[in-house]
Amino acid sequence: MNTTSPELVNFHQTPAQGTFGVIAPKDMAEILDPSDPSVYEVDYVAGYEGITFLDVERKCFLPPPDLLLDCGSEPHPAQMNWNIPTIAEDDAKEAFIQYVTRKRCYNKTPAREMVITDLQPLNTYRYRFETFTESRSASWKSEPYWGEVIDSPQNGAAPLPWAIRVDVPDMFKNKTVAIKVPHTSSVTGCPVCQCSGRKTCTLCWGQKTVPCLVCPRRRYNLFTNQTCTLCAGRRIINCEICHGQGTTACRNCGGKAQLLSYIEVQVEWKNNVFEYAANQRSGFPTELFQGVNGNTLFVNEQNMVYPVLGFPESAINQVSRTAIEQHQTQFASTTRILRQRQTIELVFISKVEYEWNGKSYSYYVYGNEHKVYADDYPRKCCYNFPIPIP
Template sequence: MSGIPVPNLGPPYPGPAGSSYPPPAGGHYPQQPPQYTPQPQYAPQPQHVPHGPQYPPAPVKQEVYPVGATQGPTAPPAGSFEKVEGYRDTGFNGGFVAPPSRAVPTAPPPDLPRMDVVQQPLSRGEVKEALAAFVAQHCCYGSGPIKDMEIRSVVPSATFKYTLDTFTEKRETKWKFEPWKGDSLATSGAPPPGPWDMPITPKHLFQKETRTLEVPNSQSLRPCHDCQAHGDKRCQHCAGRGRSSCGPCGASGVRQQEQCGRCGGTGTNECTPCHGSGMITCPTCRGERNLKYFVELTATWEVHSDKYVVATPGLPDEQVREVSGETVCQAQGLFVWPFTGFPEDQVEHASQHLVKKHQTSWPLARLLQQRHDVQQIPIHTVGYRYKETEGTFFVCGHEKKVFFPDYPARCCCCCVLL
């Protein structure tokens, strides 16, 4: 690894024709801008101390510059710098790069063994405990019916929940620049590696993560395009005058028929952003005059999940998706194959549909790992009697989550107030 040489090529990079930047000490700008040789032979400009205000009064009204107006960093014009091999289509707005193709296995693995699950029914006491927890989660539900409610029946049953998770990686490249503070740029002279040639791995599988890094050998130096390598710019707040209109008196010098105490009757105040100098530090290079360009790679790992629930009459699928049960079948690998021979046809069809969907849903991402499983979700249908009302509700999953839309003691007043 070696550093890019930084020879001294003479005076600072000149401003545009007709600009009012003061000439450098001891000389004038050359008649023609220096011709920068291809990167990385560009010579960075020496450190610069901002000049005082040298601009003539601008023929514009001060009122067009709002108080506190500042200029942020700007992007360089298109085509103003050399392209890097392998990243010629990369811009400052970024873009995702499609991964290289990967062959899909042609033969499915043998059928996986499935476990038989023995479900223990809930007792009436456990049902009332689950109901009490359900009421405690709702501020407008009264607990009175729990004691007086008669549990007439508890009918155990089960349904199946199929889950498919696909773990993917996307890589985005974009040009970036930052002020160059004089540190050496390490480069081996070799072309930069391709976006998918750099070895980057996630810390954990099936966890969302984002990581950024500089692409090796993509760094180069250029003069700041925003200030023309001067390090400072005309203050937009005061148009380079060093003073701005007084707000309290509206630049009249008089306030409530008396001399304005803020500006002393002059109608202007010292410009706050530039402290009266008429110049501000360039926001793009932060006064360093030179910018380091590089290609930034952003790797993003995401988990894409789909679930399918075998419907239970009277019970919304969303209630089952939120609970867990016993895993009866599962598999994990680079690619997974649909479950076959499952006793529930709906699960087998859902597995076939979702696995096929996940193979083509993210063309700009690389599939790193897949997993799927089938859970048997315990469901208890509870018959009850409260006063003259009879009905049913459900207790679902290992969490014993209650679905009871007709709970008899509900107060809607607090819900309306909330």
């Protein structure tokens, strides 16, 4: 690997001992325009080919084959005996009575005297598939050089992007860390200020003074008609940005004229989620599901999971297969898959048909909380006046 220091164009001196990569220009006027790509030219670093200072986006590095997981490395889960719970008639009736009791203007007689004629489960299932991935990308970074020790290529070869050891965070939680790659640092002159550490003031544009704000075009105060005490009648004042110097410290290098350049690897852990909710077309307002909890029927977590088989709701079986294939195509070749998890949740809902006083009515019981939705309760009144259903 070439371990020579990065150079700026038209630099004629060699670095002083102990200042690796720091080169002073012979003539500042000879430096090319900072927009010239050659000004940002840096050394070749093995394992990080193709990244330069001109790159706007980070370059992604694919994980080596030995880090890729194989679905066949783990056993297929045993066939499940799917036992879908249902609500009993007594529980459905008790939930209805409690619902009516909380309605101050509902007559409780129908809830107590009603006869259940049918109990129809309309359970909705939520399927969730998660793929926890790790990706690594790299780019050149620069920051003001404050005189710290330089970890240059002279100290050894830079580790490859996927050879850098990083502690994996909690599974299925997003996190990003940035790591300075060892043995890639060097010090270069700042191309923005042409190694001067100063930039022309953007308020006075190097003139060091600006027109007086109190007495513009006059020598006296407009309000007191006396000689201006701010500019002493000169009609100009020192620039308040550069304090009369005509230049300000370069923001790119912090006024130090030198930059510490290095390769930075960004490690990103991301939980990629696929979700699906089966629609039973029951006529129940689906927005009410947001306020209730469901029962977790199935959780399968492995390095690589298999599709769900034999679930009573056939759509869940198909969706599971589709989700796994989709994530495999999307992430297996570009990222490192660390873990996968699939969950099936039962969002409980039952439609209860009942009779009271010779007429038929219905209501829904839903969620673990056994909440009730009834839009046709037979006796809704308050002071003998019917009231609308909230």
